[in-house]
Amino acid sequence: xxxxxxxxxxxxxxxxxxxxxxxxxxxxxxxxxxxxxxxxxxxxxxxxxxxxxxxxxxxxxxxxxxxxxxxxxxxxxxxxxxxxxxxxxxxxxxxxxxxxxxxxxxxxxxxxxxxxxxxxxxxxxxxxxxxxxxxxxxxxxxxxxxxxxxxxxxxxxxxxxxxxxxxxxxxxxxxxxxxxxxxxxxxxxxxxxxxxxxxxxxxxxxxxxxxxxxxxxxxxxxxxxxxxxxxxxxxxxxxxxxxxxxxxxxx
Amino acid sequence: xxxxxxxxxxxxxxxxxxxxxxxxxxxxxxxxxxxxxxxxxxxxxxxxxxxxxxxxxxxxxxxxxxxxxxxxxxxxxxxxxxxxxxxxxxxxxxxxxxxxxxxxxxxxxxxxxxxxxxxxxxxxxxxxxxxxxxxxxxxxxxxxxxxxxxxxxxxxxxxxxxxxxxxxxxxxxxxxxxxxxxxxxxxxxxxxxxxxxxxxxxxxxxxxxxxxxxxxxxxxxxxxxxxxxxxxxxxxxxxxxxxxxxxxxxxxxxxxxxxxxxxxxxxxxxxxxxxxxxxxxxxxx
Numbered sequence: 001x002x003x004x005x006x007x008x009x010x011x012x013x014x015x016x017x018x019x020x021x022x023x024x025x026x027x028x029x030x031x032x033x034x035x036x037x038x039x040x041x042x043x044x045x046x047x048x049x050x051x052x053x054x055x056x057x058x059x060x061x062x063x064x065x066x067x068x069x070x071x072x073x074x075x076x077x078x079x080x081x082x083x084x085x086x087x088x089x090x091x092x093x094x095x096x097x098x099x100x101x102x103x104x105x106x107x108x109x110x111x112x113x114x115x116x117x118x119x120x121x122x123x124x125x126x127x128x129x130x131x132x133x134x135x136x137x138x139x140x141x142x143x144x145x146x147x148x149x150x151x152x153x154x155x156x157x158x159x160x161x162x163x164x165x166x167x168x169x170x171x172x173x174x175x176x177x178x179x180x181x182x183x184x185x186x187x188x189x190x191x192x193x194x195x196x197x198x199x200x201x202x203x204x205x206x207x208x209x210x211x212x213x214x215x216x217x218x219x220x221x222x223x224x225x226x227x228x229x230x231x232x233x234x235x236x237x238x239x240x241x242x243x244x245x246x247x248x249x250x251x
Numbered sequence: 252x253x254x255x256x257x258x259x260x261x262x263x264x265x266x267x268x269x270x271x272x273x274x275x276x277x278x279x280x281x282x283x284x285x286x287x288x289x290x291x292x293x294x295x296x297x298x299x300x301x302x303x304x305x306x307x308x309x310x311x312x313x314x315x316x317x318x319x320x321x322x323x324x325x326x327x328x329x330x331x332x333x334x335x336x337x338x339x340x341x342x343x344x345x346x347x348x349x350x351x352x353x354x355x356x357x358x359x360x361x362x363x364x365x366x367x368x369x370x371x372x373x374x375x376x377x378x379x380x381x382x383x384x385x386x387x388x389x390x391x392x393x394x395x396x397x398x399x400x401x402x403x404x405x406x407x408x409x410x411x412x413x414x415x416x417x418x419x420x421x422x423x424x425x426x427x428x429x430x431x432x433x434x435x436x437x438x439x440x441x442x443x444x445x446x447x448x449x450x451x452x453x454x455x456x457x458x459x460x461x462x463x464x465x466x467x468x469x470x471x472x473x474x475x476x477x478x479x480x481x482x483x484x485x486x487x488x489x490x491x492x493x494x495x496x497x498x499x500x501x502x503x504x505x506x507x508x509x510x511x512x513x514x515x516x517x518x519x520x521x522x523x524x525x526x527x528x529x530x531x532x533x534x535x536x
Contacts, residue, residue, distance in 0.1 A: 003377075003378060006374065006377045006378060007378075010363070010366065010370075010374055013365075013366070013370070014363075014365045014366075017365050017406075018365065082361075082363065085359070085361055085362070085364070086357050086358065086359055086361025086362075087361040087362055087363050088361070089327055089355075089357055089361055090355065090357070090361045090362075090375075090419075090422070091378070092326075092327055093325055093326065093327060093350055093353070093355040094350060094375070094378040094379060095347045095350040095351045095378075095379065095380075096378050249329075251284075251328045251329055
């Protein structure tokens with residue numbers, strides 16, 4: 001655990017020194033929030049749209065914004081850079097566990113994502129978006145999004161370790177977009193056309209989105225929130241395990 | 252070995268007395284890589300023994316298997332066949348044990364360019380288990396040793412090639428390793444920076460650290476190494492002290508004067524130099 005924190009501290013320091021890499025991860029999701037809300041808000045007016053639970057359409061769109069921001073981690077690309085310049089070998093030659101090596105940057109992604117989520121929520125509040133589940137809901141929202149950031153960055157880090165190639169890693173990051181569009185992103189699942197509903201039901205990101213949406217629009221609906229946390233926990237376990245295995249066999 | 256520089260420090264008294272066991276052994280070491288284009292046997296049965304406290308040179312042309320051998324000995328790549336020990340620890344069965352005892356400075360100075368020199372050395376020390384305070388103290392000592400104290404708080408991306416090499420050396424020494432592996436430590440450096448790195452290697456060795464050095468520069472091997480081995484096409488083709496290898500070639504060829512290490516190298520690898528389109532390259536005879 002100590003070595004995870006040491007490597008995480010380094011990654012945070014690195015993020016502070018590269019604000020150019022952080023800024024788009026905040027601006028692009030907010031851009032999508034504004035554009036998607038602008039396009040569909042008139043179709044779904046607050047007063048006559050039951051699934052908005054009395055809030056604006058922007059509140060309905062907020063989970064997609066948070067997930068998008070959490071999917072823009074830089075850990076994998078920095079890892080490819082370190083593989084290419086040889087620093088990764090230097091770290092591999094130290095007597096730390098391969099798990100620490102895998103988790104170092106991911107722990108920093110969790111922190112960065114938490115801060116990013118808080119910033120996006122602070123930006124959203126003046127526009128009338130409320131977190132119906134209260135302070136506990138805000139904490140759960142931050143934890144859930146940070147968990148997603150760890151899982152998704154872990155997936156990209158795994159691709160980086162396998163391919164050792166920046167272009168391949170960058171391309172893999174785009175997989176989030178089809179996954180996002182196969183969720184109930186614009187309307188609840190029961191309003192989707194049947195094939196889309198089936199696709200959304202099979203897509204684990206749907207349960208993340210519904211958990212986040214529940215925290216924002218409804219209250220502490222543990223059945224929905226639980227599914228979101230189960231998805232994140234499973235995703236993190238699988239990706240971190242894949243990272244550790246790949247690092248152990250890395251030649 | 253008597254260090255040629257006056258500034259060489261006395262042997263480190265805090266260091267435990269070297270054991271009778273060799274610092275490095277390799278027995279029938281083999282490494283094969285399997286890819287889409289087939290299987291390549293990069294190392295084909297290397298046998299070597301490096302004694303405690305010596306600077307051992309590992310020479311060979313490009314692609315001969317030098318770096319692959321180093322990567323196996325430093326636990327960075329798996330061993331396909333044979334066995335190896337470093338500081339008495341088996342490389343294949345106890346890689347973590349080996350990592351505690353070795354320092355590694357690989358080709359092209361692998362460094363994190365977004366950190367300062369001090370941050371990098373402190374981080375390295377902490378990964379070897381030093382407390383934050385002890386790591387800072389050790390970093391101070393090492394940065395002074397490699398004469399980077401003034402540049403310590405600058406980002407590494409602004410360092411010159413020579414400074415990066417010296418920093419890489421410093422970071423490899425944080426835990427006072429028994430064996431230091433240097434893979435082509437001066438490749439790409441200008442002559443002045445090269446001499447500075449040579450001095451550092453001598454100083455480190457004078458403190459009792461065994462140095463395993465790969466190089467393409469025969470002059471470097473002649474300057475630094477007490478013994479050396481030449482590897483070609485994955486196998487060791489000769490081994491000995493620079494003087495004994497030269498004397499052997501002189502006797503075999505009946506030469507009037509001592510040959511250079513370069514002559515020895517060309518003789519045992521069966522290569523000759525040829526100029527093509529203005530470039531000098533080694534070709535098989």
